[in-house]
Amino acid sequence: MKIALAIASSIVLIIHGIVFYSQSSHGWMQHQEAYIAEAQNKATNDAERNELASRRPRLEQIIATQFGEPRVDRCVSCHVAVDDPRFVGHAQPLRAHPYSKELGDSYENGRWERRHKFTDFGCTVCHDGQGRGLDSFYAHGEDRYWPEPLIGYVAQAEWNEKYRQPLRGKDYMEANCAQCHASGDSVSMPHLERGRRLFFEKNCYGCHRIDDLSEGALGPDLSEVGKKWKLDYLWESLVDPRANTPVSFMPKFNLRDDEVKSLVIFLKSRRGTNPAQTSLQRYRARAGRSAAAGQAPVLQADLPEDPVARGEVLVRDRACAACHKLGNQDGGIAPDLSFEGLMKDTQWISDHFRDPRRLVPDSIMPSFRFSEPEFDAMTLYLTSLRTPPALGDSAEIYRTLCARCHGANGDGTGPVALYLDPAPRDLTKAGFMNSKDPARFVRSILDGVPGTAMPGWKGVLGQEQAQAVLDYVWSSFVREPRRDAKKRSVPETNPVVSTAESIARGKQIFVQRCTGCHGLKADGKGPNSIDILPRPRNLRNGPFINATDDRRLLESILYGVQGTAMPPWIDYGLTANDAGDLLNFIRSFQTRR
Amino acid sequence: MERLIQLPRLVWDSIFRHPLPETDLGRATTSFNNFFLHLHPVKVHRNTLRPAYTLGLGLISLFLFIMLVVSGVLLMFYYVPSTAQAYDRMLDLRGTVAFGTFLRNMHRWAAHGMVALVFFHMCRVFFTGAYKAPREFNWVIGVGLFLLTLLASFTGYLLPWDQLAFWAITVGTSIAGYAPVVGQDVRFLLLGDHAVGQEALLRFYVLHVVVLPVVITLLVTIHFWRIRKDGGLSRPEEPEPTATTLPVGTRYGLMGFVRGPLTKSGNVPDNAVFSWPNLLIAELFVFVLTVAGVLAVSLLFNAPLEEPVNVMHPPNPAKAPWYFLGLQEMVSYSAFWGGVGIPTLEVLLLLLIPYLDRRTEGVGRWFAKERLLANSLFLLFSVINIILIAIGTFFRGPNWTFVTPW
Numbered sequence: 001m002k003i004a005l006a007i008a009s010s011i012v013l014i015i016h017g018i019v020f021y022s023q024s025s026h027g028w029m030q031h032q033e034a035y036i037a038e039a040q041n042k043a044t045n046d047a048e049r050n051e052l053a054s055r056r057p058r059l060e061q062i063i064a065t066q067f068g069e070p071r072v073d074r075c076v077s078c079h080v081a082v083d084d085p086r087f088v089g090h091a092q093p094l095r096a097h098p099y100s101k102e103l104g105d106s107y108e109n110g111r112w113e114r115r116h117k118f119t120d121f122g123c124t125v126c127h128d129g130q131g132r133g134l135d136s137f138y139a140h141g142e143d144r145y146w147p148e149p150l151i152g153y154v155a156q157a158e159w160n161e162k163y164r165q166p167l168r169g170k171d172y173m174e175a176n177c178a179q180c181h182a183s184g185d186s187v188s189m190p191h192l193e194r195g196r197r198l199f200f201e202k203n204c205y206g207c208h209r210i211d212d213l214s215e216g217a218l219g220p221d222l223s224e225v226g227k228k229w230k231l232d233y234l235w236e237s238l239v240d241p242r243a244n245t246p247v248s249f250m251p252k253f254n255l256r257d258d259e260v261k262s263l264v265i266f267l268k269s270r271r272g273t274n275p276a277q278t279s280l281q282r283y284r285a286r287a288g289r290s291a292a293a294g295q296a297p298v299l300q301a302d303l304p305e306d307p308v309a310r311g312e313v314l315v316r317d318r319a320c321a322a323c324h325k326l327g328n329q330d331g332g333i334a335p336d337l338s339f340e341g342l343m344k345d346t347q348w349i350s351d352h353f354r355d356p357r358r359l360v361p362d363s364i365m366p367s368f369r370f371s372e373p374e375f376d377a378m379t380l381y382l383t384s385l386r387t388p389p390a391l392g393d394s395a396e397i398y399r400t401l402c403a404r405c406h407g408a409n410g411d412g413t414g415p416v417a418l419y420l421d422p423a424p425r426d427l428t429k430a431g432f433m434n435s436k437d438p439a440r441f442v443r444s445i446l447d448g449v450p451g452t453a454m455p456g457w458k459g460v461l462g463q464e465q466a467q468a469v470l471d472y473v474w475s476s477f478v479r480e481p482r483r484d485a486k487k488r489s490v491p492e493t494n495p496v497v498s499t500a501e502s503i504a505r506g507k508q509i510f511v512q513r514c515t516g517c518h519g520l521k522a523d524g525k526g527p528n529s530i531d532i533l534p535r536p537r538n539l540r541n542g543p544f545i546n547a548t549d550d551r552r553l554l555e556s557i558l559y560g561v562q563g564t565a566m567p568p569w570i571d572y573g574l575t576a577n578d579a580g581d582l583l584n585f586i587r588s589f590q591t592r593r
Numbered sequence: 594m595e596r597l598i599q600l601p602r603l604v605w606d607s608i609f610r611h612p613l614p615e616t617d618l619g620r621a622t623t624s625f626n627n628f629f630l631h632l633h634p635v636k637v638h639r640n641t642l643r644p645a646y647t648l649g650l651g652l653i654s655l656f657l658f659i660m661l662v663v664s665g666v667l668l669m670f671y672y673v674p675s676t677a678q679a680y681d682r683m684l685d686l687r688g689t690v691a692f693g694t695f696l697r698n699m700h701r702w703a704a705h706g707m708v709a710l711v712f713f714h715m716c717r718v719f720f721t722g723a724y725k726a727p728r729e730f731n732w733v734i735g736v737g738l739f740l741l742t743l744l745a746s747f748t749g750y751l752l753p754w755d756q757l758a759f760w761a762i763t764v765g766t767s768i769a770g771y772a773p774v775v776g777q778d779v780r781f782l783l784l785g786d787h788a789v790g791q792e793a794l795l796r797f798y799v800l801h802v803v804v805l806p807v808v809i810t811l812l813v814t815i816h817f818w819r820i821r822k823d824g825g826l827s828r829p830e831e832p833e834p835t836a837t838t839l840p841v842g843t844r845y846g847l848m849g850f851v852r853g854p855l856t857k858s859g860n861v862p863d864n865a866v867f868s869w870p871n872l873l874i875a876e877l878f879v880f881v882l883t884v885a886g887v888l889a890v891s892l893l894f895n896a897p898l899e900e901p902v903n904v905m906h907p908p909n910p911a912k913a914p915w916y917f918l919g920l921q922e923m924v925s926y927s928a929f930w931g932g933v934g935i936p937t938l939e940v941l942l943l944l945l946i947p948y949l950d951r952r953t954e955g956v957g958r959w960f961a962k963e964r965l966l967a968n969s970l971f972l973l974f975s976v977i978n979i980i981l982i983a984i985g986t987f988f989r990g991p992n993w994t995f996v997t998p999w
Contacts (some may be wrong), residue, residue: 001878008881015888019695059689069677074688132684145755145899228906362753 007370028077032057035080035094042086047482059134064122068273073131075139083118085111102188125177127151147230151176158335159232163239166257167231167264175226175268193207194259195266198542202263203322203331206396207368210270217368219250226268235263242335244350246376251323251333251419254472311381323365325404333367333419335453336404342459350379360451361541362416362421388460393443394472405453410477420453422541423534426475430480432563438482442466452542496580506585509578517565522586532565542590553586554579616949620867625663630873633822636865637872640828640957646721646824649879650714652743655813656883662806664700672752672799676791679754680901687898696705705745706887708916711742717948717973722956722964723827729947732817735814736943741809743916748801750914751794755899761909762797763789768913768920788904829957831864909991919978919986925993939974 004453032308036052043049060076080094081087087096097118100106104115116126124131128148133139144156153166153173162507174189181187196213199205204222211223220394225234236243238260239248254264267475273282303310315321321329340349351358353375356365370378391397397409405424407414412426427433447464448456458465474482495500510522519526519535524538539545557579560568569579609625615619618730636843640646671690686693705951715735718724724732751762770780785792820826905958913921923931953960990996 001874005878005881007872008878008885010882012888015885015892017893019692025693072681131682132681132688145897147903224905228903342623371912378686565628 003100003111027060029057031078031093032080035410038094039081039084039086044260045345046264062118062122064120064125066120067125071122071131073124074134075123075129075131076118077089078139078209079123080134082123083114083329097592103258108404119545124148125179126173128247129154129178129472151231151232155232156230159230163232163235166261170230171261171310172265172268172289175265176199178269179271187388188367191262191265192269198259198263199266201319201322202255205320206319206368207250211272215369216366218364222270224272225269225270230553231264231268234267235260238263240509249419249421251331252363253322254332306376307518308384311377311379311384311413314370314378315381318368318370332415335455337382337385339385339387339389339460340382341384342388343457344382345366346379346383349382350375353379353457359543360453361543362538363453364419364421391465393474394468398472401457401460402469410473419537422537424453426563428477429563430478432561433474433478434480434483435562441470443570446468449544450547451541488555488559490558491576492551493549494554494580495581496577498583498584502581502584505578506581506583506588507581509574510585513572513574514582517549522589528565536565539586540589544585550583553583557582598917599849614869617867620869623869630869633733633868633872634825635868635870636919638825638828639864639866642866642871642875643824644875644961646957648713648717649875649882650717652879653883654707654714654975656880657703657710657887658809659705659708660887662882664696664703665802665806666694668700669802672798674795675750676754676794676902679752679794683753683755683898684746686741694895695891699887700749701896702890702894703747703887706890706892708742708746708836711739715739716971717977721827721959722961722967724947724952725827725945725956726951728819728823728827731816731823731946733815733944734819736940738809738812738816740940741805741812745801745809746916747803747914748797748805750855751789751797752801753898754794754902756899756902756908757897757899759902759904760907762793763907763914764911764921765913765917766793768917768924768932771928773929773933776933786891786995804827827957894973910989910993912985912989915982915986919981922981922989931983937960 007324036055036057040049040052040342043052049341052248059079061072061074061076062069062076068346076082082095082097084096085099086092089095097106099112099114101107106115107112112223123129129141129150130139130146130148133141136379138146139141140154142154142156144158146156149156152167155167155205159167171191174192177187177189178192181189199210199213205216207216207219208214208218209221209223223562229237229579233244237245238255240250241248241252267398289411291481303313315326317483318407318466320337321331323330323331323333325334325338327338343353348359352360353368353370355367357367389400391400398410403414405414405420406412406427407416408419410427412424414424417424425432442463444454446456446458446463461469510518511520516527517526517532518524518539519529519536522539524536526536529536553574556566558568558570558574558576559567597926611619611657612625614623623632624633624635668686671686671693671724673679688699690696718732718735747762747765750765751758766780766783769783772779782788782792783796785796786788911920920932920936923935925931927934950967952963955963987998988995
């Protein structure tokens with residue numbers, strides 16, 4: 001007992017010793033002592049030397065009150081020589097902050113005068129980092145919980161190794177310059193300005209809203225994105241949108257590293273309010289804006305008179321090619337528009353512009369906010385694109401027209417397939433290909449499939465060419481002899497009259513049998529849907545359901561869809577009348593509107 | 594001159610009335626003539642001093658509470674219960690205040706430790722059947738102290754005003770909101786608002802630094818007082834001491850009529866020993882051990898301080914403090930039953946245990962055979978709660994999906 005007591009007591013004493021010792025010596029004290037010693041060497045006269053000799057290390061801090069919440073910056077406790085011109089180029093932490101004309105510093109009478117005086121601005125307003133911290137781990141923001149690490153210099157431990165390197169460098173500080181300096185100020189912020197331009201050129205504005213800049217509503221509001229996320233998250237979200245949000249449908253834009261960098265700097269600068277503005281200035285700015293609100297920003301000021309030419313300028317300016325292919329520009333995300341005039345009529349293009357999801361319910365194309373004349377001009381321009389693509393044999397036709405969605409191997413994984421919903425058909429699935437009448441495939445090729453991204457190709461392909469492409473698909477991808485579809489007894493039209501009772505019965509069957517895959521809302525997002533390829537059909541897709549005849553839907557219900565997860569329900573006891581009830585239920589979504 | 598030499602002696606004697614005791618009489622008078630020592634009985638039963646019986650758990654809880662009060666008062670000198678300043682004060686504690694980090698570590702870890710130790714103490718009392726008559730009500734007070742400890746820890750959780758604090762309290766208080774009829778009102782009363790904000794911070798601060806410590810101190814005092822009035826700690830029944838019958842015709846003093854287990858007249862052989870020094874050295878040992886433990890943990894691990902509060906950016910998953918994660922886990926199955934129904938039943942059951950289980954066999958022994966059913970039930974109850982807490986703490990990831998921590 002006594003020995004144990006003695007051991008425990010000595011542990012208490014030892015820990016006290018350690019704690020007291022660690023309190024008595026700080027890194028910043030040593031840095032200050034080193035500074036005092038070196039400054040004495042550099043001193044030119046005795047008075048200065050004596051003053052330094054009597055100086056003892058003490059906590060130094062700057063309290064900056066002009067930028068929002070008061071900032072307490074104790075950085076100068078270690079970086080004690082920041083304003084001492086004799087220490088320019090000295091090793092850190094005793095290096096003097098560089099003097100530079102770019103930052104607005106002026107050189108007069110042999111002395112530099114700073115534009116941003118440390119006593120007014122502090123340090124963290126430009127550099128970020130944690131001003132209150134006194135050891136470098138906390139002060140520089142290496143602590144993973146600190147939201148604003150020393151910008152461009154410190155990468156926190158959990159940052160993805162891949163993005164660490166490009167996130168270094170002082171360019172990122174432009175994001176902080178922009179907190180006070182509006183663009184168009186005399187201050188040059190080349191990366192930031194480029195990022196702002198890219199925000200429009202890459203069509204980010206179509207989906208994202210930023211106060212005063214854009215009105216997109218499909219993606220998250222980015223007005224305060226810089227306050228919310230660190231650099232690494234912004235970078236990762238740009239180059240791999242699904243890394244952090246697995247359900248994101250933001251396209252992977254094909255950006256170069258320097259473009260990503262500019263965008264990250266621009267996004268990091270979006271932090272809501274400008275701390276240098278007073279609330280009155282903010283109010284005035286807002287009041288002045290309301291007049292111009294809702295107007296999509298025009299990149300090119302003067303538009304030509306001719307509507308088609310104006311449409312062309314708008315289409316190119318508003319960066320349709322950030323996603324679509326248009327001539328030699330290709331965003332690699334959305335369908336080819338190069339000969340859109342041959343594919344779609346004016347009405348379709350015009351309707352689709354105004355509300356893409358009315359025609360293709362699961363399209364990711366944003367509804368852009370253009371004025372009516374602008375919509376008309378752009379429609380006219382797209383209608384005018386009537387140069388047919390150069391086509392050769394059936395293989396080349398497939399490569400030119402089909403591979404963008406269905407993929408070079410026909411497996412439905414073309415470069416833009418990821419962004420299409422419903423996904424392009426996997427043409428290698430022999431089960432599916434053999435279960436349908438070849439005439440139906442030719443019809444799909446020529447007339448398209450409404451409610452999906454599959455367009456009708458009859459503007460560019462004749463009957464024989466369509467047949468040839470089908471043959472090509474069969475010989476190259478299906479690679480199984482064509483079998484004649486089995487004769488099935490399916491009623492030509494719905495055997496059950498659509499009544500409230502029939503719909504109610506259909507709903508009951510639907511809830512029991514179908515919701516696992518098609519979901520309670522019948523939108524194809526049931527709990528099992530994530531494991532199923534191709535994905536279950538969205539049965540609320542009006543254009544598709546309306547354009548598909550009773551026979552085909554009844555057949556799919558009763559005999560299943562081969563090559564997909566849809567089973568033949570006739571094997572599970574569903575009668576033609578049950579299928580009729582289901583069909584009435586599914587069709588009731590459309591009539592109910 | 595001689596007088597001057599005597600001065601230190603005089604001062605010492607004026608403070609301590611007695612020299613270190615040499616005789617039994619001296620040991621007894623020392624105990625009840627000293628303000629601190631008179632809380633103790635003059636003599637304690639040998640069983641009370643067996644470390645394997647109590648494990649010192651109640652005492653450790655008390656010492657942790659005292660350390661919490663001391664470190665808490667020191668922290669109060671630096672803390673401001675304002676949403677604008679609280680987090681900055683945390684940064685200052687970490688950066689500039691002498692011993693700031695260490696102080697905060699001690700307070701944090703002692704608080705977590707107290708929650709755990711009070712629970713273990715309750716388990717000890719149950720498994721030794723110590724809540725049986727005449728100690729029923731002291732068990733009830735103990736359960737009250739356990740709940741107050743949870744509440745004190747919970748209110749303190751918000752004070753750093755970082756993301757961890759903000760979202761833990763948001764989750765914790767919304768569990769309270771699941772109670773039928775009064776739930777939302779209770780939540781509003783607790784938060785002073787519909788969401789965690791300045792009002793909630795102020796309320797939690799006042800509860801944490803004034804109300805709860807005072808109530809806990811009061812209840813602890815009663816808890817100790819009743820230990821003595823209930824005849825000391827529980828112990829196994831022992832054969833009746835063979836008392837020598839006093840000769841008839843003797844006149845008894847008043848004490849002779851006082852009923853109670855330790856009141857004896859005549860020279861009865863018993864198993865009691867003097868508190869001084871036996872009990873006191875044991876207490877000192879537990880104290881030093883507790884201090885050493887807290888200091889060592891505080892030296893090795895820093896108290897967490899996450900991002901400043903961002904109301905728009907909840908962490909995924911947002912978790913309550915660990916001792917409420919069992920509740921949160923149950924809430925993920927059923928909001929009412931997990932958050933309100935089952936916990937209320939559990940607390941009611943805990944409070945009623947001594948009145949339901951009244952057999953007096955097997956008191957004073959760990960896991961007595963006679964109490965197999967009761968002990969098994971309580972063990973099951975504890976293990977289920979611990980497992981739920983472990984699942985909530987380690988096995989729940991984003992969107993409260995099941996993840997493995999490795």
